[in-house]
Amino acid sequence: MTRLLDQIEVLGQILLDKVPATPGSEEAIRTAATAIQFIQDTGQSYDFEDYVQSIEAHAPPLAMGRFATREEAEAGMNAWRRPPAVAFVLIADVYHSAMYIPSLGKVRLVPLPVILEHYLADMANDGPKPSGLSFDSKAEAEAWLHQQPTPPQQVVVLIAGAPFLAAYHHRIDYRVLYPLPPPTPPASDVLETPRNDGPDAG
Incomplete structure (x- = not known):
């Protein structure tokens, strides 16, 4: 299993060894370290490891829930104590983006086939x-x-x-x-127009 705290040390060493030249890089590295610390402190290390392994195994895009109908999805997700800000869910095997809108206090579902x-x-x-x-x-x-x-x-x-x-x-x-759909055929080479280098060229 990936040792998340070791990754924080690596990020810290990057900052100590050389200040990144790209504007905003230092803040991005610190944010990444904070995100890793959050995963560790909230007990989500194993969930994170599962996620990494699923990416490496080319598993289907992560879905946080599955529902038979849109109505069931809306009722189920709105009943969650802390709905995710943005997540994928399956409704009848079709991917949907589930976005929680605080001003409305409800989840909005957008199909993303x-x-x-x-x-x-x-x-x-x-x-x-x-x-x-x-x-x-x-x-x-x-x-x-x-x-x-x-x-x-x-x-x-x-x-x-x-x-x-x-x-x-x-x-x-x-x-x-x-x-599975048919494989995409390889792109055919574009044939070049034959050159005319004869005496009448030009």
């Missing part, structure tokens, strides 16, 4: 290779996924011949199958 679209495009282009697992139906694949004692962060499986990403949202303990 592009979050999942970009993630799945990245997985299709640079994600894990096909695992070799194949299922005749999505129900069969879901049964397999929910039987796994340790959910995979991402595994590419075939369902009726089509590629799906078996993914795990670790923060909300949610396992899901996402259909």
Whole structure:
């Protein structure tokens, strides 16, 4: 596990060794050190470590909750004692930005389907290779996924011949199958216009 206090010492050493030339760098480093101290002092070290590991494993973008409907999401999040200022939540598997507006005392939800679209495009282009697992139906694949004692962060499986990403949202303990889009074809080279260096050129 990352030793957060060691990272604070590293940031302090950077300030002692050489004053950063970029305007605002010193304040940014001190803010980063304060943020690390906050994580440590509020007992969120393990949550932070899980978050770092999920990024390194290319897990789905972090979601703080999952709801079946928008109404359920609004009721559930407004009931939280301290709603997050900004966070991602899933509503029927669609990412939403949840923003708490203090002046209204309520959470505003904005759909952001592009979050999942970009993630799945990245997985299709640079994600894990096909695992070799194949299922005749999505129900069969879901049964397999929910039987796994340790959910995979991402595994590419075939369902009726089509590629799906078996993914795990670790923060909300949610396992899901996402259909993968076709990989983006490599950009074709632009053909240069042939040069005419003959005697009639120009």
